[in-house]
Amino acid sequence: MFHVGGAYAGVVSIFLDNHSTTRLDPRVLEAMMPWLTEQYGNAGSTTHEMGRDAREVVDSSRESVASVIGASAREIVFTSGATESNNLAILGTAGRQAGNGHLVTVETEHPAVLDPCDHLKRKGYAVTRLSVEHTTGLVDPAMLETVLRPETFLVSISLANNEIGTIQNLPAIAQRVHACGAVLHADCAQVVGRLPLDMDALGIDLASFSAHKFHGPKGVGALYVRRRGRPVRIDPLVYGGGQERGMRSGTLNVPSIVGMAEAARLAQEHGESESITIRKQRNQLWEILEKDIPEIAINGPRLSHESVRLPNNLNVHVPGVDGQTLLTTLAHEGLAVSAGSACSSENPRPSHVLQAIGLSEDAARASLRFGLSRFTTDQDIQRAAALVVAGVEKLREL
Numbered sequence: 001m002f003h004v005g006g007a008y009a010g011v012v013s014i015f016l017d018n019h020s021t022t023r024l025d026p027r028v029l030e031a032m033m034p035w036l037t038e039q040y041g042n043a044g045s046t047t048h049e050m051g052r053d054a055r056e057v058v059d060s061s062r063e064s065v066a067s068v069i070g071a072s073a074r075e076i077v078f079t080s081g082a083t084e085s086n087n088l089a090i091l092g093t094a095g096r097q098a099g100n101g102h103l104v105t106v107e108t109e110h111p112a113v114l115d116p117c118d119h120l121k122r123k124g125y126a127v128t129r130l131s132v133e134h135t136t137g138l139v140d141p142a143m144l145e146t147v148l149r150p151e152t153f154l155v156s157i158s159l160a161n162n163e164i165g166t167i168q169n170l171p172a173i174a175q176r177v178h179a180c181g182a183v184l185h186a187d188c189a190q191v192v193g194r195l196p197l198d199m200d201a202l203g204i205d206l207a208s209f210s211a212h213k214f215h216g217p218k219g220v221g222a223l224y225v226r227r228r229g230r231p232v233r234i235d236p237l238v239y240g241g242g243q244e245r246g247m248r249s250g251t252l253n254v255p256s257i258v259g260m261a262e263a264a265r266l267a268q269e270h271g272e273s274e275s276i277t278i279r280k281q282r283n284q285l286w287e288i289l290e291k292d293i294p295e296i297a298i299n300g301p302r303l304s305h306e307s308v309r310l311p312n313n314l315n316v317h318v319p320g321v322d323g324q325t326l327l328t329t330l331a332h333e334g335l336a337v338s339a340g341s342a343c344s345s346e347n348p349r350p351s352h353v354l355q356a357i358g359l360s361e362d363a364a365r366a367s368l369r370f371g372l373s374r375f376t377t378d379q380d381i382q383r384a385a386a387l388v389v390a391g392v393e394k395l396r397e398l
């Protein structure tokens, strides 16, 4: 195990906000270092050796990322992260529509999916935002079927939710989507290392990934674009030198791509065993909170329903406690957790995901999200639980 702390030792000593980002694995940094220093060739300038070396390492990185998700290398487009990948998938397929078609997404999606869909709606596309089953956040494939139309070109549903960890039944969803001739996009940002990924088995045509969610560097990600079987065509968002088969121009970010590939390899190698440990730690955290905090409740699927909930996610509702105040208290004590998605923490509106699964605004405000990772220790769990219990007691006394 690696020492966690460094510059933040004493400030943030327990990091349980791993749905927002994760620590760069030292092995990833090591793999990146040569490409940040002496090996600075441009993967597009292959008339000399430095460029060819860069091209080769990008090619092998592409192979690695592809193999981790059950794809082939030519189906991987490197991007700046899952936000860009989601935008490229949604706006890129819409750009290919002759008329103004119809697309479907889900109420509980990340803003990086909902916002481009809203943008298309303003442009005249028809957009359906499907509601989810209360409590679990699951999409009902039969209900999805009722909103599909002949002009539906895209359905965008994340494989796993970043707030409550709900894992959707994508194979059943894909069957309906493909029967109506549409394309299935899945935001898979939360999944690498936590679940096995196979694009064919899941029936996914477009998938978004982000390296910093699995101990890689920030600012790099990928879009899987299916070429085998039912090839998908997308328009680019960024035009220029024609890199990434014209789907994403711009000089390739070689060090970050190498880092993403190394992080993916580590996730592939250790993900399954890590997830077993992480699930135990998550369950233990819940057992302590449940024992010591009256009326606390789980948001999202039951923890025992393992096939529909990420092993590293816990989201709880603590009646009568303002989540934001509790967060601030915990932050002072050195515990980093979150109230919802990081992207909206600057304007702390209650989580749209929690409201979509049936919580009131007040209940959503009285909720906390925990995300565990490879670097979470048993001691972290014990200390975090004690801090949350003490914090809740203190706030409830007031």
Ligand SMILES: *Cc1c(COP(=O)(O)O)cnc(C)c1O
Binding pocket: 019, 020, 080, 081, 082, 083, 084, 110, 112, 158, 160, 161, 162, 187, 188, 189, 190, 209, 210, 211, 213, 219, 220, 221
């Ligand atoms: C983090 C996250 C994103 C955004 O990814 P970036 O790489 O930070 O742009 C999108 N969707 C989900 C589900 C995420 O968890």
